[in-house]
Amino acid sequence: MQSEKVVIVVGGDQTDVAALVHRYSASHRLVGADRGALTLAGLLADFDAAIGDFDSVTPAEMEEIKKKSRICRVLPAQKDETDTEAAIAYAIETFNPEEIILLGAFGGRLDHLMSNLWLAFHPLLQGMAGKISLMDRHNSLRFYMPGSYVLEKEADKKYLSFIGMTPIKKLTLTGVAYPLHGKDYDYPIALVSNEFEENGMRFSFESGLLAVIQSTDKRK
Template identity: 40%
Template structure:
């Protein structure tokens, strides 16, 4: 099962959401993202938020068309996105895709990047991805991982999000590495490219943020 979550980020950053609307996926709307899904022609299975960013008219439509509403007070310790993600993780999906998490406010974006770590830090097998028109972001822990060449996401970067990532090895990349240690703040692994249909990256300790991008 795949769970798709749409946040309230600017719509001009969204990919074509209907490309991800498969029969085995659930849609969760977060705050303004609930109304955006309805306007796109996708009915959310669940809605989360304090809904302080929607108009009265939009809120009336949300209440009328979405059966499963999870509402919260604006004064809370978690963001609406984090509350939705925590709920989604309890369902044990294979993958969670986050849309509407980039663009607009930088504090919201950085907060959304932080919650990509949730599954890895809690030892869960679910992969959490954040996707927009130009980027796909996800995190990986120690081990060997395979990536496939994608014409629409040419560049691949590896950003350490722990103080040290040990033994990073990149194979079938334009700029290969062999057992390299990279520290937090390093830009060594920014903007690499695959030289074959598949490549592998592996490391023995730490967590990396993988960013696939295009111009």
């Protein structure tokens, strides 16, 4: 099966979603999870799939989602997986993705945000190190399993942070303002507000799960 790139719009803060959807609409498959599907229906003439229980949309909104989505899967309200997890499972099954970008994953309800962050531990995403990201206009977050990586600076981002989701062993950072050389952390730790020295940097670690965030300050 050919690998494709996928954007999944979920039901968090939709403030920055429109601009990012239009940025990726020509290059990525588009899937809406629950109210994220309503956002896509309001932005596009059609999109690939809508997945969710849709308990937060009106009947008129549901008709609009069905009209705009090529595939619409309505899930039971009482289920073991979240709508986001179901949308990711659909994307993996259907598109064999080389990249998954979640939009609308930040903001909104705090429990939804934590659920989205804990996707890093989900069995669905094993083997997708560095291929799944949570993004809005000011932040991009990717999860990494142990290994060595080269990271390019995003042109519109200033800060670079490394968040240990677990204890981390032998973390090395080079090409940044605050380098590290084989540092161990026995508990999850947030190493924030580092910066690229040039347009790229390298990092590596031997065990644990790492979230890497590029970000910039919000301006009014």
